[in-house]
Amino acid sequence: MPLSITDRCVNCYACQDVCPSQAISRGAQQFHIDPAACTECAGHFADPQCASICPVEEALLDADGKTIHPPGSLTGIPSTLRAPRNHQGDPLRVLP
Amino acid sequence: MELIATSAATEPKKAGCHASGCGSSDDSLAHLPDALREQVQNHPCFSEKAHHHFARMHVAVAPACNIQCNYCNRKYDCSNESRPGVVSEVLSPDQAVRKVKAVAAAIPQMTVLGIAGPGDPLANPERTFTTFRRLAEETPDIKLCVSTNGLRLPEFADEIARYNIQHVTITINCLDPDIGARIYPWIYWNHRRIRGRKAAKILIRNQLKGLEMLVERGVLVKVNSVMIPGVNDAHLEEVSRVVKDKGAFLHNVMPLIAEAEHGTFYGLTGQRAPSGAELRRLQDSCADSMSMMRHCRQCRADAVGMLGEDRGQEFTLDKIEHLEVDYSAAMEKRRRVQAAIMKTLNAATDPAPAPQANGPEVLMAVASKGQGVINEHFGHAREFLLYRVDGNQVEPLGARKVDLYCTGSSDCPEEENRLQGHLDALADCAAVLCAKIGFGPWQQLEALGIQPSGAYAYEPIEEALMHFYQELLGDGKLESQRGVQASA
Numbered sequence: 311m312p313l314s315i316t317d318r319c320v321n322c323y324a325c326q327d328v329c330p331s332q333a334i335s336r337g338a339q340q341f342h343i344d345p346a347a348c349t350e351c352a353g354h355f356a357d358p359q360c361a362s363i364c365p366v367e368e369a370l371l372d373a374d375g376k377t378i379h380p381p382g383s384l385t386g387i388p389s390t391l392r393a394p395r396n397h398q399g400d401p402l403r404v405l406p
Numbered sequence: 407m408e409l410i411a412t413s414a415a416t417e418p419k420k421a422g423c424h425a426s427g428c429g430s431s432d433d434s435l436a437h438l439p440d441a442l443r444e445q446v447q448n449h450p451c452f453s454e455k456a457h458h459h460f461a462r463m464h465v466a467v468a469p470a471c472n473i474q475c476n477y478c479n480r481k482y483d484c485s486n487e488s489r490p491g492v493v494s495e496v497l498s499p500d501q502a503v504r505k506v507k508a509v510a511a512a513i514p515q516m517t518v519l520g521i522a523g524p525g526d527p528l529a530n531p532e533r534t535f536t537t538f539r540r541l542a543e544e545t546p547d548i549k550l551c552v553s554t555n556g557l558r559l560p561e562f563a564d565e566i567a568r569y570n571i572q573h574v575t576i577t578i579n580c581l582d583p584d585i586g587a588r589i590y591p592w593i594y595w596n597h598r599r600i601r602g603r604k605a606a607k608i609l610i611r612n613q614l615k616g617l618e619m620l621v622e623r624g625v626l627v628k629v630n631s632v633m634i635p636g637v638n639d640a641h642l643e644e645v646s647r648v649v650k651d652k653g654a655f656l657h658n659v660m661p662l663i664a665e666a667e668h669g670t671f672y673g674l675t676g677q678r679a680p681s682g683a684e685l686r687r688l689q690d691s692c693a694d695s696m697s698m699m700r701h702c703r704q705c706r707a708d709a710v711g712m713l714g715e716d717r718g719q720e721f722t723l724d725k726i727e728h729l730e731v732d733y734s735a736a737m738e739k740r741r742r743v744q745a746a747i748m749k750t751l752n753a754a755t756d757p758a759p760a761p762q763a764n765g766p767e768v769l770m771a772v773a774s775k776g777q778g779v780i781n782e783h784f785g786h787a788r789e790f791l792l793y794r795v796d797g798n799q800v801e802p803l804g805a806r807k808v809d810l811y812c813t814g815s816s817d818c819p820e821e822e823n824r825l826q827g828h829l830d831a832l833a834d835c836a837a838v839l840c841a842k843i844g845f846g847p848w849q850q851l852e853a854l855g856i857q858p859s860g861a862y863a864y865e866p867i868e869e870a871l872m873h874f875y876q877e878l879l880g881d882g883k884l885e886s887q888r889g890v891q892a893s894a
């Protein structure tokens with residue numbers, strides 16, 4: 311069962327470089343995991359590599375579609391102090 | 407407190423640069439061996455003199471990072487932003503080589519090419535070393551340098567030495583893993599995300615090992631530290647001693663940049679940045695021979711041009727894509743232009759200033775956009791250059807950043823507040839020289855005992871400072887001035 315990347319991805323290439331299955335490529339907007347190629351790193355590493363290096367919270371989903379890094383889990387920023395969000399509840403950010 | 411490096415020399419702390427009498431910018435290089443001095447004398451980041459005349463550029467080929475720092479937000483990318491780690495265009499090695507050639511041909515003063523990010527260059531070894539290998543072959547007259555967090559430095563020390571990279575900058579913010587745990591929430595190491603103290607310990611160990619390995623291989627190493635009040639400020643003198651003991655030729659202390667709108671951990675949790683005076687005090691106590699880095703501008707990682715001046719917009723991808731550069735012709739032109747500059751620089755060995763009336767030692771500030779002249783409007787200044795002046799000498803101390811209070815006639819909503827930023831930045835100065843200044847700010851400065859002047863617009867900085875100093879001294883306006891000692 312594959313992992314997947316959400317629109318929080320900031321296109322930093324880190325996951326692509328460490329994926330043992332060459333499952334990750336750059337898409338039109340964001341990096342993308344080929345579900346047919348992703349092995350969840352089974353047989354290579356104890357932890358999924360993309361999920362071990364991705365610096366952005368809520369960018370990766372596990373096989374069940376659950377976010378792997380909820381807000382605060384990587385940056386330590388308490389939810390009360392998070393960046394302003396737009397009307398849909400998404401953090402405001404500037405795309406490259 | 408556990409220190410990973412214990413070989414620190416415990417010799418008594420040396421007096422600061424000022425006390426040891428290295429006054430002119432030339433002398434700041436005087437402690438270096440000849441060969442080393444030759445290497446850095448036309449490097450705009452190292453030589454106070456050279457940075458007015460030579461240029462450097464960074465190419466952003468390294469997007470991935472393998473650690474998280476509490477002063478960095480990987481989501482943030484804004485072309486108005488001007489701090490390390492932030493760039494707007496990630497280049498492939500091929501695009502980077504094109505860009506370097508285009509810039510080197512257009513700006514013959516460009517002597518240095520750096521890879522610094524936006525992530526960590528050594529977390530992107532393919533992209534980084536492909537770029538270096540090609541540049542070493544195709545643009546052999548350009549010096550190469552690289553900045554890293556040091557996590558993978560031991561792995562790549564040999565490769566760095568192979569490409570003849572002139573110098574490496576390692577960011578080392580602490581030697582104590584407990585302090586490290588408050589700066590680095592995690593690292594990616596050995597195929598795992600590692601957190602907390604354990605992560606900091608691995609990072610610090612690799613930084614110091616990497617530093618030693620580079621020094622053994624004859625590569626120049628500079629160490630940068632970010633000063634974070636209450637976290638590592640009291641610890642940085644120790645860092646300075648240890649890294650110099652291990653062979654770093656420069657230690658550069660930079661102020662934390664932490665604004666809530668950057669969305670960093672420090673920005674959002676209210677971690678404050680050091681004041682200019684705090685930074686200067688620390689730089690004074692660490693910098694026995696490091697005065698040449700005081701003018702560091704914390705340039706953008708894709709900055710092109712002279713320090714403090716960003717010409718990146720002239721060389722965007724679409725503009726260089728179809729550009730054919732005849733590099734051998736460019737190289738010949740570069741050689742001529744650079745030789746001419748070196749000739750002027752060497753000829754202009756500061757004539758000993760005519761004996762002047764002696765007076766108290768004061769801090770003076772200058773608003774300048776570069777080129778070594780006073781050419782910035784007071785209200786537009788994003789930073790002031792600081793100098794320590796007495797009757798005999800003018801010693802550059804570096805730049806101090808301020809918030810803009812006026813960006814144009816139509817948008818000065820918080821003029822009062824923003825002017826406060828300028829006044830705060832100058833609080834310990836006796837005078838400020840700028841190209842132009844409004845009446846309001848003038849009055850407020852005078853009320854604070856800071857003498858403003860617009861009379862030296864477009865004049866060379868050091869001469870102007872000395873002249874204005876003598877004028878103030880003659881008018882008896884320096885008598886009651888807070889001196890450098892008083893503010894320290």
Ligand code: SF4
Binds near residue numbers: 360361
């Ligand atoms: S889980 Fe492993 S195999 Fe799957 S995309 Fe991530 S790194 Fe590649």
Ligand code: SF4
Binds near residue numbers: 315321322325365
């Ligand atoms: S590591 Fe995360 S942010 Fe970076 S490209 Fe992969 S999914 Fe996107």
